[in-house]
Amino acid sequence: STQNANETQAVVASVLGLSANKIACKVKRLGGGFGGKESRTxxxxxxxxIASYHTKRPVRCMLDRNEDMAISGQRNPFMGKWKVGLDENNKLVALDTELYLNAGWSSDLSVAVMERALGHIDNVYYIPNVRAVGRCCRTNIHSNTAFRGFGGPQANVIAETYMTEIAERIGMTQEQFREMNFYKEGQTTHFDQELKDWHLPKGYFQLKEKSNFDARKAAIEEFNKQSKWxxxxxxxxxxxYGISFTALHLNQAGAMIHIYHDGSVLLSHGGVEMGQGLHTKMIQVCAEGLQIPLDMIHIVETSTDKVANASPTAASASSDMNGMAVKNACDQINERLEPYRAKGLPWKEIVHHAYFDRVNLSANGFYKVPDLGYKWGENKGQLFFYFTMGAAVSEVEVDLLTGSHTVIRSxxxxxxxxxxxxSIDIGQIEGAFIQGMGWSTTEESLYFPNGRLFTQGPGNYKIPGFQCIPQEFNISFFEDVTHESVKTVYKSKGVGEPPLFLGTSxxxxxxxxxxYARQE
Structure with missing residues (x-):
């Protein structure tokens, strides 16, 4: 059970003293990954x-929830210190921030988490002058690791905290202060990346109108005047949210396609299916590429002996990268089959004739993400391939006597x-939102003085339940927008991590x- 079959193969080979070609790591599917299975499995x-190698017998181990939480590590907690400068028009002009990350007893992926956090400390706001310093702190708790968002949500929370506090201090509504400081098309981020196809303001105002925000805010003010408790x-x-691995070498993927004599297709790629619908999307990409029905394609388990050197299924980039690798394999086959397609033959006859003409009906696809290559320190080069963006409105009711809250609508x-x-993407948005909501409201990790985790399991670690879901929950996509600069497979965008931060609404x-309560 891993998101990272390639590294599992490499490390197991190392501990057994064998070469990697003698180890095959196979992953059929996961019951969820969320980053926790990128390295800690x-x-x-x-x-x-080791046990299997020496006993010559199969070995299986399943951790219970308490054991898993105690040793696997969790999302890196952050502390942010910030100073923000405004001009006379209340426009942001400077940000000086220091970020501290609790890595636990080893570094694991903490440096990469901090790199992503430093790239998201601006959220969606143009700040001409930024100084951001990140420090990973070694402590006596378990080694923290990747978790959906990978430093992005932590940095975004810090960003929205300073935006909220400043708006309150200067007597301006939070919405007005945010809107006047949005990035504009063509502006550059603090890591010197130009924003192209920047539709965030348009989608934001679409949501504001669709959710009837202004009228609901007025109704809330009236409700709060009438209700004391x-x-x-x-x-x-x-x-x-920037889409790409910050580690340049991981931005690559592979795929393999075999077409059999009866016209059926076998597909394998380097990504791991963990409930996010990756296999379904890859079958769709293959069907579109070869112009055949979905039911003619069978996808096999992810395995290092099928697709070698695959990157971990992470960073919200797996559909992009593996999809382009699948498309590349399809393109190779289509080039070979073009003379037969030109005759107008049905698919099975195309394959039949190609087989008897000794045409290669297999292909290994490969893709590397172009244009990337950010240089830390020099602040040059492109850090992310593109950005997935969005907005969320949430309305809550809080019982001031008990502290409990109800999410009325999101x-x-x-x-x-x-x-x-x-359909898959809407499910991803809903799940990420609820996960982000739990992270920012009810979930809290507590530790004994010796660093051992106290909150080991659902008994004392409160994840969202059915009753936590917003009473009204609406998902929509930006309308009337173009994506000229997006060079992904069929111009789709990564969805796994970006919506998680929106749960903090x-x-x-x-x-x-x-x-409102404190105004009284």
Whole structure:
């Protein structure tokens, strides 16, 4: 059970003293990954491999939830210190921030998490002068690791916190202060990347209108005047999320296609299916590329002996990269089959004639993400391939006597390019939103003085339940936008991580309700 079959293969080979070509790591599917299976499953795989190697017997190990939480690590907690400068028109002019990350007892992926956080400390706001310093802190707790968002949500929370606090200090509404400081098309980020196809302001205002934000905010103000012990709050939060691995060498993918004599197709790629619908999307890409029905394609388990040197299934880039690798394999085959297609033959006859003409009906596809190559320190080069963006509105009611809250309504609007499968993407948005909502409201990790995790399991670690889901939950996509600069497979965009931060709109709505309470 891993998101990273390639590294599992490499590390197991190392501990056994064997070459990698003698180890095959096979992954059929996962019951969820979320980053926790990118690196932290490998120690267990090594332990079981050593036992199996020496006993010459199969070995299986399953951790219970308490054991898993105690040793696997969690999302890196952050602390941010910031100073922000405004001009006379309340436009942002400078940000000086220091970020501190709790890595735990080893570095694991913490440096990469910090790199992404430094690239997201601006969120969606143009700040001409930025100084951002990140420090990874070694502590006595378990080694923290990747978790959906990978530093982006932590940095975005810090960004929206300073935007919220500044708006309150200068007596301006939060929405007005955010809107006047949005990036504009063609402006550059603090890591010197030009924003192309920057549709965030348009999608933000579409959501503001669709969610009837202004009228609901006025109704909330009236409700709060009449209610002493129950207060309502509302918050409209935007986000942008850079899509790519910050480690340049990981931005590559492979795929393999075999076409059999009867016209059926076998597909394999380097990505791991973990409930995010990756295999479904890859079958769709293959069917589109070869112009055949979906039911003629069978996808096999992810395996290092089928597609070698695959990157981990992470960074919201797996559909992009593996999809382009699948498309590349399809293009190779289509080039060979073009003379037969020109005759207008049906698919099975095309394959039949090509086989008897000794045409190669297999292909290995490969893709490397172009244009990337950011140089830290020099602040040159492109850090992300593109940005997925969106916004969310959440309305809550807080019981001031008990501290409990109810999410009355949440609306999310996302720009996902030309979605390969809108149904899958909507499910991803819903799941990420709820996960982000839990992270920012009810979930809290507690530790004993010796660093051992206290909150080991759902008994004392409160994840969202059915009753936490917004009473009204609406998902939509940006309307009337183009994607000229997006060079992904069929101009789709990554969706796994970007919506998670939008779940914090619930946290900021709770903060807004408490702000109303404190005015009294």
């Amino acid at each position: 490998i120690p267990l795989a090594c332990i079981t491999s 129950r207060k309502r709050g509302i918050s409209l939060i935007p986000t942008k 609306d999310v609007n996302m720009d996902l390019g030309r979605s390969i499968n809108p 619930v946290y900021f709505a709770i903060r807004n309700a408490l702000w």
